[in-house]
Amino acid sequence: MALYAEHLLTFAAVARSGSLTAAARERHLSQPSVSTQLKLLAEAVGEPLFTRHRQGVRLTPAGEALLPHAQALGRALEGARQFASDLQDLQRGRLRVVASTTLAAHVLPRPLAAFHTRYPAVTLDIQTGNTREAVRDLLEGQADLALIEGPVQPFPEGVQATVIGRDVLRLILPPGHPLDRPHLEAGDLQNLKVIWREPGSGTREVAEGVLRQAGLTVQPVLELAGTEAIKEAVMSGLGAAFVSELSVRRERAAGQLASPALALPGLERDLTALTPEVPSRTARALLADLLALREEGL
Template sequence: MALHPEQLLTFAAVARSGSLTAAARERHLSQPSVSSQLKLLASSVGEPLLIRHRLGMRLTPAGEALLPHAQALGRALEGARLFAAELQGLQRGTLRVVASNTLAAHVLPRALAAFHARHPAVTLNIQTANTHGAVRALLAGETDLALIEGPAQPPTEGIRASVIGHDTLRLILPPGHPLNRPQLNAADLQGLPVIWRESGSGTREVAEGVLRQAGVTVRPVLELAGTEAIKEAVISGLGAAFVSELSVRRERAAGQLASPALTLPGLNRDLTALTPDVPSRTAHALLDELLALSHREQTLGKQTDPEQAGG
């Protein structure tokens, strides 16, 4: 026995109006189509549902018993339409983001603040992971948006990559370190004791690749999860480290960390947002905020850079 939703909705419309003509108008159908749907529904139920009388249509006992179910279907569909409309207008919904530690701390907060101001009813679910963890979460369908440090090349088909900014890796040292000079070359770094981020970190992968390409071998002394722990270890004199320029602006300005310029290519990297090819509306809206923030920062950088400002 197959009961079709459209037939039940037409039946409820006839019961509500008591007229085939009025039901046809409400359902945007022809009157013969309404009659056909009612016959098919009665056949599926196995009992007559309506009886004609001189004032219109009257429900049979079977029709009266079926009507609450048809009405519940109508309410459920109307609720689903309202839900979809609210989602499309971002009047409700959930946004799931997994961001690498650097982006979670130094890029995401301002974009989230702007997003929340525009869409306060959307629930935010924000998690941090290293770059590999963020990509895995996206591929597993556990997040709507992954923010990573690294190239914009999507990791697999069905994933869209957008560059949302740029970053530079900096070598950081305690201020009293012997290598605290204005500029260092590859030879200066040979055998340098280095504190590394955990395996899977985008920062670590880029730094290791740069050193490998330059033929530099460093001496790993410690592995820590998270940039804050790395910075504290360097300040304490445990070794040097490679971190995002975004993460050490305050410490460099305060003189807590030294960061000599390096004559090594490849230390610049993209900051990338990954979404499915067809992103959720919430992910698309946050991506717009991230791109707008990046554009504002680039414009401000050009205005404050004397070389670019002077042409």
């Protein structure tokens, strides 16, 4: 006959109190229900578990031997309840975020710091990758939240998308480049030598799509992984590039990079947070911080 957890918990309550009546109160059961559970448990074990006396009940040798297992079950259940409570209050847990490189470097740090201040017991696991890699990790269950800047339309089934801001791609040039002037027309970019991000980069996909739509052809010089490498290559005079405005504010202000105004529509893009349709509590908490940042303006 099968053993049932409820019967073992009732058995432990009776052993603790020495009384069926007290155990019934503790377990929110009727006394006949307690008696029935004890009878079924004894039948499953194959030995009597209690003997009755005027003050209540006393454990038999079989009951004494079974009691540690019933008590361990009670402790495990209480531990599980406490674990669930801690998770709900974010007193423990884990947050796995995968972010495309621009967002990881220029958007994520501030809300992540605020999150860690409020929930210091939550373990943070932050990975970076391009947009394609971020979406893949989310779909494979390796991340609770993905932050992307590339076009992923339509979004995969089972994924919830939330726009957390807007970004603009800027054409960057080394100072003194032939196109280093205040304003450029789209046609000025024809046959321009361009340094591209690696395939899968959201920045690259947006820029290539805009150039294609405008009927422009550029000359690829090389591909580099990461915006920092792109900026260094441009400053070294290897060519021009398209990067997020968020990533070049300091260099533009310092005069290390030129970035003319460009009459080429379509270089704006959404910054998007992706979660499963039922996100974890940790993901929801960080998403709230990202949306608050959106209200302030990225």
